[in-house]
Amino acid sequence: MPEPPSLIGASPLRKEGRAKVLGAARYIDDIELPGMWHGATVRSTIARGRIRSITFSDEIDWSEYAIVRPSDIPGENVIVHLIKDHPCLADGFVNHPEEPILLIAHPSKAALLRAKAAIRIEYDPLPGVFTIEESEAAVESGDAERIMWEPNEAAGSATFGSANCFRQYQLYSGEAKETEAGLAKAFEEAAFIVEGEYSTGAQEQLYIENNGVIAECFRDEHGNIESLCVQGSMQCPYYLVHALTVVFNLPEDKCRVIQVETGGAFGGKEDFPSVIGSHAALLAMKCGHPVKIVYDRAEDMAGTTKRHPSRTRHRTALSKDGMLLGAEIEVALDGGAYTTLSPTVLSRATLHAPGPYRWPFLRVRSKAMATNIPPHGAFRGFGAPQALFGIERHMDRVAKVVGLTPEELRRRNFLRTGDVTVTGQKLHEAFDMNAMLTRVLKEHGYHEKLARFAEENKTSPIKRGVGFAAFLHGAGFTGSGERRLNSEVVLRVDKATAGQPARVCVLVSSTEFGQGTNTILSQVAAHTLGIAYDDVYLAKIDTAVVPNSGPTVASRTAMIVGKLVERASLKLLETLRTYSALPETCDRDTFFAATERYFAEHETLRTSVRYEPQAPVFWDDQLYRGEAYPGFAWAIYVAEVAVDMNTYQATCTRFDALQEVGRVLHPVLAKGQIEGGVAQGIGYAIYERCEWKEGRMMNNQMTNYIMPTSADLPEIHVHFEEVPSVHGPGGAKGIGELPMDGPGPAILNAIENATGVSFHSIPLLPEDIFERFTSLGHLHGGSEDIDATVDRDTEVEAPEVTV
Amino acid sequence: MRSDVTQYELTAPTTLAAVLAQLAAEPGKHTPIAGGTELMVALGVGRLAAKSLLSINHLKELRFIRVDDDAIHIGAGTTFTDIRRNADIARDLPLLASSASWTGSVANQNRGTLGGNICNASPAADTPPALLAYGATVTLISTNGTRTVPYTEFHLGYKRTALRPDELLHTITVPRTFAGWKQHIRKVGTRNAQAISKTALACLAKLDGETIAEIRIGAASLADRPLRCTGIEAALTGLSIAKADLEATVRAGRAALAFEAKPIDDIRSTGRYRSIVAANLLEEFLRSLVL
Amino acid sequence: MSTIQITINGTSQSLDVPPMKRLLDVLREDAHLTGTKEGCGEGECGACAVLMNGELVNSCLVPALHADGASVCTIEGVAPSAAAEGEPAHLHPIQQCFFENGGAQCGICTPGMILATHHLLDKYPNPTLEQIKEGLAGNLCRCTGYMRIFESVQKAAQALTTIST
Incomplete structure (x- = not known):
């Protein structure tokens, strides 16, 4: 019997794709429930202050409306993420613009507009802090007025936070004292010491479908709240279940959450649905009707989370021949007004800050600062793009100082198979950054372009350049996170019925929002069971039905959940072998024949598995050491840019993305993931800026928040290397976040190559390039003369070269 | 959607005469709406002050492109798509064709009109720089008849125009006398498509040997209104682009632009950037004259 | 009213x-x-x-x-039998090509993108990449980076040209 073609590495049609191209897929705003009302949020107009009064105008008949105030909340007035400092509704005090204060509902959307205009809120404003620096300054100067956040025992932050600081970490490459001593010696003996500071801005996820939910509240015959059901656009239904249990003081099984078709998320629907979901449920409780809240674009952009802005400082010691001897790295994130997910974002930033390099001695200090800005949250990459921007821009600066090419400096210092990372994790699985670098530079034509552009740039008003970034991205939750999650996956075989042959159903809480969850998990199950792709489907994501396979975040779905599906499939085969005489080598027919035999004696056929590490994974949260991630994907991205000296606009003109991802499960989807991530990364680097004023996003419209159109992006060439990993199904590792990491530093490195001027902040817009050229005194560009011993950007002097 | 649409009225009188009669009967009460690509945005964000709208979208009398010996006459209701598809405009008025091609997206070009772009009177609008440089005239119509004014006299200030409450913009007339002129237009927007201008410059020059005999420049986002840069024109007229003189001519042009431009800082860019980039665009044009 | x-x-x-x-x-x-x-x-x-x-x-x-x-x-x-009740039996070639080539990810921009493609291919049955980029520049997609969409449009153009010849 010929072997059926492998489903792993094939590109079967996207499971829900047909409904999507027909316009038949139903998103939350496409759903109406009988008797449904609409909800709206009344928000603060100031960044920080006391609420002095709330007045409801007489012109409105308020009896038509449901109004929810903090006092209406049956449980705790808290949106729980990691701790409990984030109020569901501001109670007497606001900490950021657009903070929810009241909720209102009415059968008519237009009536909500009138009502919102008729509610007047007066404040006693207090001074706010709006940047990392302002937040730090308040602490350093002891300005109690501007301490806007304090650790609090009740909230659960007392152990980790300090004034204006949600969380801090210290990562040492070895035992703390020994590392400090090693660092001291490294800097003393260094031939070169190079310092640099790098910063990144906030970024809007800009899913094309705004946040939205519909909530229902059910009561028993005594009028007591019996249960809730919230459906909506989201990544992590069990996060919302958890949030509802706290707001309503209900057990988990009374808080049912259903994910409907979700029009993009990128992290923006990871933590935020806990807010809008709780709000809609409160209104449903109050009015006795189902309540829909769907934000419009302006509300979504102004009121919901963004990527954390960051500042990274590097101080690096090198030997004469460009070997890294040691480094001190400081990472600071702007967390916004409440803790939300900042500690975990910070953790990922901390762990990615050293990049893919060997560090004999290294210390990373990191912190997440509080500001009076709407809380920043999850966004694809989750701290890694910020930290990797720092190290990969810094490596180009280091190369210049040391007198090596960016390529040669990295080649000398790359991590290799068998090395131990700074957290003490041994890299057992094979990878080869040097070979990858050789390959991708060749694919891109890097060396030829370096030479050609240098010549052409002498006379052309368009300066061209090339640059690259090398990086790694940890797949799955950080450290012991996967153990804590204890994710579960269930497989169920559905008996054949009159209209439907027998099928296998995968039950997970892992959501589809465009990345291809439905498709790849079906592929893994079908492949492992030896049945057809069409024999497998995913259960609708309803927490009353599906187990908790963990949140759909952190590049964990393909690798971690995929592995669980693979193991559940193997377990199902084992069951059928034990009870139904399934032959050792089986195919589709023998599989379903065996299930029929099984059903002759049993009512149901299902298997369940829970997470087990596939290799020793040990992490010490206290020492911040051990296996930081189950697996890493490795990548090198190359960008070609053109900088127009008349308009100061940098454009990316070609992009090559090479990554080692274990195994490509679905080539079409995988390419789409990488290309889409690169596009977001290009936006992050040179187009997308959030304009803030007193903590409020001022450009909260698609017309003035500039994401790239089809006319702005270059050809994106995607290349894969595959070295199967034990951690994922068929050897696959996670790729979802990875493509966000490389474009920023690769593009800025290319801009330095093109113009001779080095930039250290993204987003880098034409106005920034213009101002920098003006300050350097050459309006039409030219080349920046670099004195190897002076850093003209930070004015920090490197020590004399000691030979 | 931040407006209650039940609070708005929209009617569509069947003829131009009927529209004009209504405008005359209740001056200032009704706002004409053509393609809706500006007013419907205002409605969506809850900032459409006018409660009564009068549709001129369907009026065939306003949608035409007529060519005679001296000029091309374009009806105010002509869409950007109509302009892009017209061979006469492509041949005789390439700057207008280019500016229509980068106004919004295809979907917006199918709806948006030249008259709307002019009457909305944004300083950043795409077609005014070309129309100013070409020395267009505009014909305004009301029940009292028509009047034709130079387009340079139409924009009076920020979002203020010479249009009276009872008047409609009827025709934009552009001379076809630019054969042999050097023509150049460039927009600097926030991105390559679907972008609002940070600045734009439309330039025309007639050379007499190596001397600039005549030069006309229209600009976007350099002032509170679309700007015909007469100061720069005066400074450059009669100057030489001969090799020995070119640098001085470029300097004179840049200096005149720096003096004439009064751009602002806003959410899209800075005044400094706009000034210098516009000067760079001017320089780019002047240098191109030599080739 | x-x-x-x-x-x-x-x-x-x-x-x-x-x-x-x-x-x-x-x-x-x-x-x-x-x-x-x-x-x-x-x-x-x-x-x-x-x-x-x-x-x-x-x-x-x-x-x-x-x-x-x-x-x-x-x-x-868009799909041929859509006027009838129920789900159409066949996808339009543009829909089929978006479906097969990864042109739809989260799917929220897809309806507009498919209609923009329809309009584009009416005007340019064999569009260049530049024409595709311009024709779709008013349709924002946050998932794909547009590359799979360009491929879907090119495949659809081929499919439609084959049908009509």
Whole structure:
């Protein structure tokens, strides 16, 4: 019997794709429930202050409306993420613009507009802090007025936070004292010491479908709240279940959450649905009707989370021949007004800050600062793009100082198979950054372009350049996170019925929002069971039905959940072998024949598995050491840019993305993931800026928040290397976040190559390039003369070269 | 959607005469709406002050492109798509064709009109720089008849125009006398498509040997209104682009632009950037004259 | 209220609506066709794009009265047998190519993108990459980086040319 073609590495049609191209897929705003009302949020107009009064105008008949105030909340007035400092509704005090204060509902959307205009809120404003620096300054100067956040025992932050600081970490490459001593010696003996500071801005996820939910509240015959059901656009239904249990003081099984078709998320629907979901449920409780809240674009952009802005400082010691001897790295994130997910974002930033390099001695200090800005949250990459921007821009600066090419400096210092990372994790699985670098530079034509552009740039008003970034991205939750999650996956075989042959159903809480969850998990199950792709489907994501396979975040779905599906499939085969005489080598027919035999004696056929590490994974949260991630994907991205000296606009003109991802499960989807991530990364680097004023996003419209159109992006060439990993199904590792990491530093490195001027902040817009050229005194560009011993950007002097 | 649409009225009188009669009967009460690509945005964000709208979208009398010996006459209701598809405009008025091609997206070009772009009177609008440089005239119509004014006299200030409450913009007339002129237009927007201008410059020059005999420049986002840069024109007229003189001519042009431009800082860019980039665009044009 | 006569996907109907109601809302609320999506409400993202009298328009910027007497094609009307009840048996070649080539990820921009492609291929049956980029520049997609979409459009152009020859 010929072997059926492998489903792993094939590109079967996207499971829900047909409904999507027909316009038949139903998103939350496409759903109406009988008797449904609409909800709206009344928000603060100031960044920080006391609420002095709330007045409801007489012109409105308020009896038509449901109004929810903090006092209406049956449980705790808290949106729980990691701790409990984030109020569901501001109670007497606001900490950021657009903070929810009241909720209102009415059968008519237009009536909500009138009502919102008729509610007047007066404040006693207090001074706010709006940047990392302002937040730090308040602490350093002891300005109690501007301490806007304090650790609090009740909230659960007392152990980790300090004034204006949600969380801090210290990562040492070895035992703390020994590392400090090693660092001291490294800097003393260094031939070169190079310092640099790098910063990144906030970024809007800009899913094309705004946040939205519909909530229902059910009561028993005594009028007591019996249960809730919230459906909506989201990544992590069990996060919302958890949030509802706290707001309503209900057990988990009374808080049912259903994910409907979700029009993009990128992290923006990871933590935020806990807010809008709780709000809609409160209104449903109050009015006795189902309540829909769907934000419009302006509300979504102004009121919901963004990527954390960051500042990274590097101080690096090198030997004469460009070997890294040691480094001190400081990472600071702007967390916004409440803790939300900042500690975990910070953790990922901390762990990615050293990049893919060997560090004999290294210390990373990191912190997440509080500001009076709407809380920043999850966004694809989750701290890694910020930290990797720092190290990969810094490596180009280091190369210049040391007198090596960016390529040669990295080649000398790359991590290799068998090395131990700074957290003490041994890299057992094979990878080869040097070979990858050789390959991708060749694919891109890097060396030829370096030479050609240098010549052409002498006379052309368009300066061209090339640059690259090398990086790694940890797949799955950080450290012991996967153990804590204890994710579960269930497989169920559905008996054949009159209209439907027998099928296998995968039950997970892992959501589809465009990345291809439905498709790849079906592929893994079908492949492992030896049945057809069409024999497998995913259960609708309803927490009353599906187990908790963990949140759909952190590049964990393909690798971690995929592995669980693979193991559940193997377990199902084992069951059928034990009870139904399934032959050792089986195919589709023998599989379903065996299930029929099984059903002759049993009512149901299902298997369940829970997470087990596939290799020793040990992490010490206290020492911040051990296996930081189950697996890493490795990548090198190359960008070609053109900088127009008349308009100061940098454009990316070609992009090559090479990554080692274990195994490509679905080539079409995988390419789409990488290309889409690169596009977001290009936006992050040179187009997308959030304009803030007193903590409020001022450009909260698609017309003035500039994401790239089809006319702005270059050809994106995607290349894969595959070295199967034990951690994922068929050897696959996670790729979802990875493509966000490389474009920023690769593009800025290319801009330095093109113009001779080095930039250290993204987003880098034409106005920034213009101002920098003006300050350097050459309006039409030219080349920046670099004195190897002076850093003209930070004015920090490197020590004399000691030979 | 931040407006209650039940609070708005929209009617569509069947003829131009009927529209004009209504405008005359209740001056200032009704706002004409053509393609809706500006007013419907205002409605969506809850900032459409006018409660009564009068549709001129369907009026065939306003949608035409007529060519005679001296000029091309374009009806105010002509869409950007109509302009892009017209061979006469492509041949005789390439700057207008280019500016229509980068106004919004295809979907917006199918709806948006030249008259709307002019009457909305944004300083950043795409077609005014070309129309100013070409020395267009505009014909305004009301029940009292028509009047034709130079387009340079139409924009009076920020979002203020010479249009009276009872008047409609009827025709934009552009001379076809630019054969042999050097023509150049460039927009600097926030991105390559679907972008609002940070600045734009439309330039025309007639050379007499190596001397600039005549030069006309229209600009976007350099002032509170679309700007015909007469100061720069005066400074450059009669100057030489001969090799020995070119640098001085470029300097004179840049200096005149720096003096004439009064751009602002806003959410899209800075005044400094706009000034210098516009000067760079001017320089780019002047240098191109030599080739 | 105005009474408008509108042909949607081949079916003529008379609707009583406020004249300034957005065509987008007329389609979604009055005609109960929710395939047309709202992304930005300001004509910037193209998620609400439909064909009106054969021309691509952003339905969030069209007042209902402007659709009086018009023929509108929404995503529900693209597949050949869509006028009949139930799910169409065959996808239109553009839909099929988006489906097969990764042109749809989260799917929220897909209806507008497919109608923009329809309009583009009507104008340019064999579009260059530049024409595709320009033709779709009013349709924002946050998932794909557009590369799979360009491929879908090129494949659709080939498929349609093959059918018509």
